[in-house]
Amino acid sequence: MAREQVNRLVIEHEEIVGVDYSTQGLTELVAVGTRFERCRFDGLRFQYVALGSGMELSQYVECSFDGAVLTGTAGYSRFIGCTFRNAEIRDLTADYLELVECAFTGRIKSTTFWGAPPPGSAERFTSNLAFLAEQGQPEPPGYRMLALRESNEFHGNDFSGVDLVGVDFRYGIDLTRQRLPTGSDYLYLEDAEAALHRALMLLVDRPADDLTAQVERSLRRMLDREISTGQRQLLFREVDYSNKGVLKPHARLMFDLLRNASN
Structure with missing residues (x-):
């Protein structure tokens, strides 16, 4: 070669x-x-x-x-x-x-x-x-x-x-x-800590299944890894949570919760 x-x-x-x-x-x-x-x-x-x-x-x-x-x-x-x-x-x-x-x-x-x-x-x-x-x-x-x-x-x-x-x-x-x-697949959280906590509260109304547990772990991991180390705003993109262009189920739920929480 x-x-x-x-x-x-x-x-x-x-x-x-x-x-x-x-x-x-x-x-x-x-x-x-x-x-x-x-x-x-x-x-x-x-x-x-x-x-x-x-x-x-x-x-x-x-x-x-x-x-x-x-x-x-x-x-x-x-x-x-x-x-x-x-x-x-x-x-x-x-x-x-x-x-x-x-x-x-x-x-x-x-x-x-x-x-x-x-x-x-x-x-x-x-x-x-x-x-x-x-x-x-x-x-x-x-x-x-x-x-x-x-x-x-x-x-x-x-x-x-x-x-x-x-x-x-x-x-x-x-x-x-x-x-x-600012594309549609980006999600910006200006007050990330508040949005993450609100998303966790929205999870309470969901069945206690594996999908709910996976999303809860992800949200709590963000609070620990990002918020506790000084990051006040977060920017997400769906492509980072996709497989062959399809958003993974736990990621779809997480994005829906965070969008609702940020509104």
């Missing part, structure tokens, strides 16, 4: 302004402590990206990734005023990703956006420091602030024209400060 050629770009500790990478045929991008301003990555089909590699922040300011394909890890990266029009973002690890006033169309798939570093961040920080100590290296300047920060900045982003498939917003992302898709 022929192996696809890799065209890898690694940039460390640079400030780059106005460079057009879209004609360079890149398939991998690794950035460490680098700031890109008004750069173009349009149409590139990345096999792998490490947008903020290492233990330093990389920033992208008013850059365009229009028509690009991105998969990999966001690392410690911050995007301000960037565009991802007709782009495809898939399987992106985004634990520390920050997005401010960015615009998306195209598709985002199998990606979780975090309003704060996810569980295990402090343990990873401690482990990394221990590794550095074994190598006789000091703690990198600013690394503690990045790894242990309380929140990821995430606001002013336009997702209204993007196709979201298997996408979650967790740990306190304020969805009232984003533009969201």
Whole structure:
């Protein structure tokens, strides 16, 4: 089997302004402590990206990734005023990703956006420091602030024209400060906690069968996993609960209950 050629770009500790990478045929991008301003990555089909590699922040300011394909890890990266029009973002690890006033169309798939570093961040920080100590290296300047920060900045982003498939917003992302898709198969709960509790109350009138029990478990799991960790609004999409285009029975009941509860 022929192996696809890799065209890898690694940039460390640079400030780059106005460079057009879209004609360079890149398939991998690794950035460490680098700031890109008004750069173009349009149409590139990345096999792998490490947008903020290492233990330093990389920033992208008013850059365009229009028509690009991105998969990999966001690392410690911050995007301000960037565009991802007709782009495809898939399987992106985004634990520390920050997005401010960015615009998306195209598709985002199998990606979780975090309003704060996810569980295990402090343990990873401690482990990394221990590794550095074994190598006789000091703690990198600013690394503690990045790894242990309380929140990821995430606001002013336009997702209204993007196709979201298997996408979650967790740990306190304020969805009232984003533009969201509004198709008929999306369900947005602005006061998610209240809607979940009302949906549980509506279940009381149903027979105590396996379907009811399954939906109750799902609703209570959301209260525990999402609401208790700071997520105040929730966005659902039916396709994420479908099999070959058909909504699963427990999901159909859950969506009906939540729509009634949100009204």
